[in-house]
Amino acid sequence: MTDSVLPVSEPVHVGQARSLATAVARGQDLPDELVDRVALTASELATNLVKYARGGLLAVSTGPLGLDLIATDSGPGLRDVEDSMRDGFSTAGSMGAGLGSVRRLADRFDVFTRRGEGTTVLARWVRGTPQWRGVRIGSVLFTAPGETVSGDGWTAVTAEGIVTIVLTDGLGHGPLAAEASEAAIGHVAADPRGSPAALLAAMDDDPAAARGATVALAQFDLARGTLTFSGVGNITARLLGEGGARETLVSVPGIVGRRQRRGRRANALVRPWSAESWLIMHTDGVSERWASSDWPGLFEHDPATVAGWVLGQHIRLRDDACVLAIAGGEGP
Ligand SMILES: [Mn+2]
Known part of the structure; x- marks a missing residue:
């Protein structure tokens, strides 16, 4: 299994996150253009973890639905998810920076956040169709x-x-x-x-x-x-x-x-x-x-x-x- 989770707390981990995500995406035979999107998303998510969450984890998971990048932390949480997504919204100094571009880069995007408890962001690239329904x-x-x-x-x-x-x-x-x-x-x-x-x-x-x-x-x-x-x-x-x-x-x-x-x-x-x-x-x-x-x-x-x-x-x-x-x- 190529799935893994990388602790991300220092700037040096951003490059590692990018390399890990790139390797897994290539292993999944994704086309080059999608590999680039996965790599860029990994950089954005890891940068957010370092800058705003005081560290967290970046998971790369391959499942029946495709390739998932999941950034998860127990940091301060997002003040307002929708505001964070809006282009031009001032996210400087907040966890929301970069999430708008993550949403554009991925096939599927999801975020769950609780103030003072943390944030989890999912970016998925869908491959194939589910083999079953209901699970x-x-x-x-x-x-x-x-x-x-x-x-x-x-x-x-x-x-x-x-x-x-x-x-x-x-x-x-x-x-x-x-x-x-x-x-x-x-x-x-x-x-x-x-x-x-x-x-x-x-x-x-x-x-x-x-x-x-x-x-x-x-x-x-x-x-x-x-x-x-x-x-x-x-x-x-x-x-x-x-x-x-x-x-x-x-x-x-x-x-x-x-x-x-x-x-x-x-x-x-x-x-x-x-x-x-x-x-x-x-x-x-x-x-x-x-x-x-x-x-x-x-x-x-x-x-x-x-x-x-x-x-x-x-x-x-x-x-x-x-x-x-x-x-x-x-x-x-
Ligand atoms: Mn055990």
Whole structure:
């Protein structure tokens, strides 16, 4: 996975952000003209983080919808989003500088801000069409300092009206943790319709997954309108249902891939899934000390904006970290 998150706090990081975004855009085979737009956007967003937010994170994410650049910070926030967008509006000395050009450069633009708490900006370049309807995914993946690969990972696969999403956290950091995550993800890719219980059993019995991982599986039956959740280990999963219903989906303790859970049953929580539903899942590189009620209006935004916001507000910065924000409905 080429996705990554770059901490941006010094001017030197602006060039790094630009290089990272350019490399990922080229890896996605975007035409040169779009690569230039992505690079310019990365510079604008990173410059804003340095100048006005006292630092933050720039995420480059590739998902089913295309390439996302997500700038997220816990800085002062924007005074007025619409004013910030207007050409000629004096944004000198404020976070809004450059956002008008970001909106013009991207296919899709979104911003969520709270005064005194922070700002998250999404710029997306759309590629292809969605493979399914009714499950929208935003993601951010951070690699622990000093490592070149993240031990956290995720994938989404579909078969016959079923969408299965897996989020994994390989034990420890670095290549061996990444290997453990990849082994778990491989089982989902190989059996996209497998029940969560069957998938977890296959991961448990995998001799290649020596190190083990914590795993959360969310399986969506789009015709029935249901979500089935199974989790092992400490991955946080919070569901927002119809009418503001909130629930933390609890995993069973343990680690998959080390045969330690033999004889222990996994949980399989079945819940309704509709156009109003959200499921937020993240690894323990992000603090779980948040509630969806903390941020009124957030869940009207793009899932990628939501994933970026949660990361920007609660990342621990010492561990790998992955946030998935999954929404029902078709989206804009
Ligand atoms: Mn972790």
